[in-house]
Amino acid sequence: MSRAAILAEARDWLGTPYRHQASVKGAGADCLGLVRGVWRGVYGAEPETLPPYTPDWAERGGAETLRDGARRHLREIALEAARPGDVILFRIAAGAPAKHCAILSDGTAEAGRIIHAYWGRAVTETWLTPWWRRRAACAFRFPDMGAA
Numbered sequence: 001m002s003r004a005a006i007l008a009e010a011r012d013w014l015g016t017p018y019r020h021q022a023s024v025k026g027a028g029a030d031c032l033g034l035v036r037g038v039w040r041g042v043y044g045a046e047p048e049t050l051p052p053y054t055p056d057w058a059e060r061g062g063a064e065t066l067r068d069g070a071r072r073h074l075r076e077i078a079l080e081a082a083r084p085g086d087v088i089l090f091r092i093a094a095g096a097p098a099k100h101c102a103i104l105s106d107g108t109a110e111a112g113r114i115i116h117a118y119w120g121r122a123v124t125e126t127w128l129t130p131w132w133r134r135r136a137a138c139a140f141r142f143p144d145m146g147a148a
Contacts, residue, residue: 001042001144003085009041010034010103010115016123021053031101031117032066035087038103039073042142047073064097067138074140082109082139090135098137104128109136 012025019028023036036046048069067089070076074087082088082104089098102116105125114132117123128136 001142003083003145005042006038006085006103006142006145007105007115009038010105011125012041013037013123014115014125016117018117018119018121018123029117029123034115034117034123035101035103039142062097066101067098070101070138070140074142077139077141079109079136079139084112085142085145087140087142088114089137089139090132091137092135100135102132104139109133109139 013029013034016024016026016029016034018030019033020030021033022028022030023033025037029037032050036050039046070087070089077086079088084104084106086104088102088104088109090100090102091097092099100116100118102114104112105115106113107128109128110133112128113125114128115123115125
């Protein structure tokens with residue numbers, strides 16, 4: 001799989017409205033729905049069916065559900081090794097479980113851009129600002145993608 005294919009698919013989702021739990025290009029997606037949609041666009045069927053989740057799932061459960069799910073299907077890499085096409089997980093609050101995900105679209109986890117969906121915004125490509133960089137928790141690579 002190529003980084004170019006992942007980025008092309010992710011950019012094809014730009015402008016998709018934010019919709020909690022959704023993953024339908026052009027109709028609605030949340031951050032995880034975007035990553036799921038990119039997976040389907042590049043690999044085909046999703047590797048597992050997700051159970052319903054509430055907007056406050058991480059705060060209520062405390063488990064690293066998003067990180068653990070990523071570990072089942074993506075390859076964990078060092079955050080500083082993230083390159084365009086890789087997935088970054090974020091902790092919105094210090095000490096809380098990772099709750100947000102984005103696809104690095106340009107640069108590195110130190111200085112780059114991300115494609116993501118978040119409350120009140122459509123799928124968008126934004127700078128990885130200091131606010132986001134401070135919250136970056138871990139990074140993952142899609143299967144069958146090389147290091148470069």
